[in-house]
Amino acid sequence: MPDDVVIRARGLTKRYGPALAVDHVDFEVRAGEIVGILGPNGSGKTTTILMLLGLTEPSAGQALVAGFDPLRDPLEVKRRVGYLPDSVGFYDGLSALDNLAYTGRLAGLSRREIDARFKAAMARVGLPDVGHARVGTFSRGMRQRLGLAEILMKQPSIAILDEPTAALDPHSTQEFLGMIRGLKADGTAVLLSSHHLDQVQSVCDRVALFNRGRIELSGTVTDLAGEVLGGGYVIDVEARGAGIPELLAAIPGVVRVRPSGPDLYRVDCQSDLRGEIARRLAPAADLTGIRFAAPSLNEVYTRYFAGGGHADAA
Amino acid sequence: MLTRRRGSPWTGVGTVVAKETADHLSGILIVLVEVLVFLAALFAIYTAIQAIRAAIGESRFLFLLLMTVAQPPLPFSFMDLLGMLVPVFAIVLGFDAVNGEFNRRTMSRVLAQPIYRDALLLGKFLSGLLTLTIAFVSLWLLVIGLGLLFLGVPPSTEEALRMFGFLVATILYGGVWLAVAMLFSVVFRAPTTAVLAALGLWLVFLLFWEVITPIAATAIAGPPETILGPNLHYLELHQALSRISPSTLYGQTALALLQPDTRATGILLYTRGMLLGTPLPVGQSFLLVWPQFTGLIAGMMVIFAIAYIAFQRQEIRA
Numbered sequence: 033m034p035d036d037v038v039i040r041a042r043g044l045t046k047r048y049g050p051a052l053a054v055d056h057v058d059f060e061v062r063a064g065e066i067v068g069i070l071g072p073n074g075s076g077k078t079t080t081i082l083m084l085l086g087l088t089e090p091s092a093g094q095a096l097v098a099g100f101d102p103l104r105d106p107l108e109v110k111r112r113v114g115y116l117p118d119s120v121g122f123y124d125g126l127s128a129l130d131n132l133a134y135t136g137r138l139a140g141l142s143r144r145e146i147d148a149r150f151k152a153a154m155a156r157v158g159l160p161d162v163g164h165a166r167v168g169t170f171s172r173g174m175r176q177r178l179g180l181a182e183i184l185m186k187q188p189s190i191a192i193l194d195e196p197t198a199a200l201d202p203h204s205t206q207e208f209l210g211m212i213r214g215l216k217a218d219g220t221a222v223l224l225s226s227h228h229l230d231q232v233q234s235v236c237d238r239v240a241l242f243n244r245g246r247i248e249l250s251g252t253v254t255d256l257a258g259e260v261l262g263g264g265y266v267i268d269v270e271a272r273g274a275g276i277p278e279l280l281a282a283i284p285g286v287v288r289v290r291p292s293g294p295d296l297y298r299v300d301c302q303s304d305l306r307g308e309i310a311r312r313l314a315p316a317a318d319l320t321g322i323r324f325a326a327p328s329l330n331e332v333y334t335r336y337f338a339g340g341g342h343a344d345a346a
Numbered sequence: 347m348l349t350r351r352r353g354s355p356w357t358g359v360g361t362v363v364a365k366e367t368a369d370h371l372s373g374i375l376i377v378l379v380e381v382l383v384f385l386a387a388l389f390a391i392y393t394a395i396q397a398i399r400a401a402i403g404e405s406r407f408l409f410l411l412l413m414t415v416a417q418p419p420l421p422f423s424f425m426d427l428l429g430m431l432v433p434v435f436a437i438v439l440g441f442d443a444v445n446g447e448f449n450r451r452t453m454s455r456v457l458a459q460p461i462y463r464d465a466l467l468l469g470k471f472l473s474g475l476l477t478l479t480i481a482f483v484s485l486w487l488l489v490i491g492l493g494l495l496f497l498g499v500p501p502s503t504e505e506a507l508r509m510f511g512f513l514v515a516t517i518l519y520g521g522v523w524l525a526v527a528m529l530f531s532v533v534f535r536a537p538t539t540a541v542l543a544a545l546g547l548w549l550v551f552l553l554f555w556e557v558i559t560p561i562a563a564t565a566i567a568g569p570p571e572t573i574l575g576p577n578l579h580y581l582e583l584h585q586a587l588s589r590i591s592p593s594t595l596y597g598q599t600a601l602a603l604l605q606p607d608t609r610a611t612g613i614l615l616y617t618r619g620m621l622l623g624t625p626l627p628v629g630q631s632f633l634l635v636w637p638q639f640t641g642l643i644a645g646m647m648v649i650f651a652i653a654y655i656a657f658q659r660q661e662i663r664a
Contacts, residue, residue, distance in 0.1 A: 104351060
């Protein structure tokens with residue numbers, strides 16, 4: 033395994049009786065990278081995470097996490113991986129400190145390390161003053177932050193976050209995403225499972241799209257857009273005049289033209305066609321703006337599944 | 347796919363035991379049950395003291411009488427009360443041990459730490475056993491203290507040994523019911539189902555087992571009496587079936603240890619002081635109950651092993 037690859041799955045498969053939950057999944061995550069895993073419910077995301085953590089046994093295939101096989105060396109893997117499960121739970125009768133001290137001791141931290149890291153982690157997640165409060169009094173957002181504090185205390189090389197922002201309000205979500213970027217800045221590789229596509233797009237370097245137990249698409253959002261939407265570039269054109277969609281569609285390399293507002297058109301292209309668009313529209317229309325639009329992961333996802341889960345849906 | 351895991355399965359057991367024991371000793375439900383057990387036991391001891399004060403100087407085993415004499419208004423001796431309350435205490439300690447972690451959604455968070463699930467289950471079981479030990483040793487010392495205070499004489503070495511044996515049997519008996527409660531906490535996701543199942547099983551053994559065993563023995567081995575005399579096959583089967591019940595094993599152990607003139611625990615030769623009317627030496631009493639002791643230990647281990655296997659097969663998603 034090259035030095036910077038911290039998670040590598042090869043042919044990872046999980047069967048529950050006749051049902052195939054994960055079907056020969058291959059992927060890699062490099063150090064300091066944020067990789068998003070997407071897909072409908074039941075597509076195999078959480079099962080894959082559990083196999084990477086050594087919490088469930090693969091039926092076939094192999095994974096290496098931080099250089100260790102989760103099946104043979106689950107303790108070594110778990111020493112190096114921080115995990116924030118969907119709807120993280122705590123012991124409500126215990127304080128935040130007692131909750132995190134328990135998992136800290138299980139992780140092999142000394143009392144002194146726990147005290148020092150707890151204060152730093154709580155400050156970083158924005159909960160500096162509630163360390164001795166009972167977790168039963170915490171809101172959902174505070175619990176999620178506390179879960180992230182637990183990961184920070186562990187100082188792992190890999191963080192696996194399963195739907196971490198599922199129940200957070202928009203403000204808390206933005207703060208939480210900032211904390212995830214902070215993990216990346218620390219050099220921690222992050223595997224992020226989420227249904228919030230805009231959030232995934234805003235923090236992830238790469239994305240893997242799960243469907244029926246397989247990773248069907250993976251790469252940067254631009255790569256995915258190229259595969260699913262049929263063009264790697266999306267250009268927003270602001271112009272007034274007659275027959276503009278037809279003019280745009282006639283340009284070689286334009287895959288699709290969609291009206292996206294009054295006098296606004298979104299153009300999917302196979303290359304950077306801004307100059308050609310300006311040249312073609314200038315004589316016939318009042319061109320007021322032309323700029324790159326980031327391809328939307330939401331659109332990729334929607335189109336992919338609307339097309340029955342095929343990259344050639346476009 | 348068979349793969350040998352690396353790393354000790356006991357990593358983290360101590361941490362789990364410490365945390366769970368602290369929870370047990372401070373949990374309101376468990377404190378309430380402890381108070382109930384202590385009050386009931388102390389009341390039984392107090393009424394026994396009133397009854398046996400007159401026997402001071404006549405009996406060699408005053409401290410044992412403390413535990414075995416029932417005096418109105420309480421119809422149960424200390425020994426009888428423990429036989430009924432120990433399972434309740436143990437069930438309260440274990441009924442939500444595993445399903446509680448799933449319901450709180452703490453299971454995956456805990457098992458994402460460098461710890462095998464073996465250590466989590468064993469740690470929870472050992473913490474329950476430790477809590478039982480702490481509670482019953484306290485009770486044991488309290489009984490001795492009350493005896494010293496009200497009877498004015500210390501227990502003899504033989505009495506202390508017999509009482510210690512009874513203490514160990516009580517902890518083992520609690521261990522069996524703790525294992526039962528933990529098994530149900532693994533099998534049933536709802537704690538209420540687990541506690542009702544465990545209490546239901548306890549009631550079956552406490553109230554109905556003595557009704558069920560002769561019927562079952564008669565159905566398999568024929569009637570207890572034949573024209574040639576007692577049906578030995580029936581008697582042996584009846585005894586074997588009745589000893590499936592931890593309540594029977596514990597009751598026979600307690601009786602043989604706390605009533606020194608007990609010379610047999612089986613149905614075939616169940617006679618007290620029949621031969622000479624003299625008490626059995628303490629070593630002989632321990633030999634007499636050794637099968638019951640080993641039965642309690644084996645029962646506890648087998649039930650825990652079943653819970654362990656069931657837990658290993660569970661999917662950790664919460």
